[in-house]
Amino acid sequence: MKKLVVLTGAGISAESGISTFRDAGGLWEQHRIEDVATPEAWARNPELVLRFYNQRRKQLQEVQPNPGHRALVELEKQFEVHIITQNVDDLHERAGSSRVLHLHGELLKVRSERYEDLVYEWPGDLQLGERCARGFQLRPHIVWFGEAVPMLLPAAELAAEADLFLIVGTSLQVYPAAGLMSYARRNIPMFYVDPNPQLNWELRQMPQLRVVAEPAGTGLPKLAAEWLQQKPEG
Numbered sequence: 001m002k003k004l005v006v007l008t009g010a011g012i013s014a015e016s017g018i019s020t021f022r023d024a025g026g027l028w029e030q031h032r033i034e035d036v037a038t039p040e041a042w043a044r045n046p047e048l049v050l051r052f053y054n055q056r057r058k059q060l061q062e063v064q065p066n067p068g069h070r071a072l073v074e075l076e077k078q079f080e081v082h083i084i085t086q087n088v089d090d091l092h093e094r095a096g097s098s099r100v101l102h103l104h105g106e107l108l109k110v111r112s113e114r115y116e117d118l119v120y121e122w123p124g125d126l127q128l129g130e131r132c133a134r135g136f137q138l139r140p141h142i143v144w145f146g147e148a149v150p151m152l153l154p155a156a157e158l159a160a161e162a163d164l165f166l167i168v169g170t171s172l173q174v175y176p177a178a179g180l181m182s183y184a185r186r187n188i189p190m191f192y193v194d195p196n197p198q199l200n201w202e203l204r205q206m207p208q209l210r211v212v213a214e215p216a217g218t219g220l221p222k223l224a225a226e227w228l229q230q231k232p233e234g
Contacts (some may be wrong), residue, residue, distance in 0.1 A: 008169055008216075010170065012220075015168070016065060018059065054125040068219075069097070075228070083101065085103060088106055102151065112134065118132045126138055164190075166190075166223075167194045174197070182202040193216055
């Protein structure tokens with residue numbers, strides 16, 4: 001069974017109704033990124049940061065996976081599908097995808113401010129004063145701007161093992177995620193599904209690139225139907 005590695009970005013979640021900051025001039029639900037999604041913001045005003053992420057958890061409970069998410073699940077019938085997502089929501093999991101690597105953290109988890117390995121499931125609100133087992137404040141389990149990306153190495157290893165590489169709903173502007181396809185072998189089929197595709201340097205080096213200039217909700221089901229009609233290989 002061929003290994004299909006999928007990199008998904010904010011576009012696929014936006015189709016389910018989740019806000020994206022790049023579509024709002026650098027704002028996320030009326031907040032500047034610098035005020036809610038950086039270590040400096042957390043140090044300066046943790047109450048605002050917690051309130052922002054509590055609101056995002058509530059929003060997540062009000063939305064559902066869309067046809068793009070479900071198409072990726074369908075592809076598991078014929079491919080070993082590994083999803084690397086820049087999104088912090090759980091829509092891939094709720095749709096039924098079985099292998100999801102969250103590059104930038106998970107909204108429904110929190111972790112110790114001091115001990116990064118102390119991670120907890122946390123579907124509700126998080127408040128100041130709620131602490132980990134070792135007595136330190138809990139914070140969102142999110143990779144903020146300016147922080148290291150711990151899951152980058154496992155993601156790069158997946159990309160290097162891909163037989164096919166699929167990019168969905170991302171502007172490819174946020175590094176290091178935007179450079180992951182450079183770890184893939186140059187001769188493999190590469191696909192890019194996005195209504196406004198941005199061909200960065202890494203993509204322009206791929207000789208077998210196919211662009212589907214559509215939203216994930218329509219482009220992915222079409223692509224999945226096409227692939228599933230073909231005879232499985234290897």
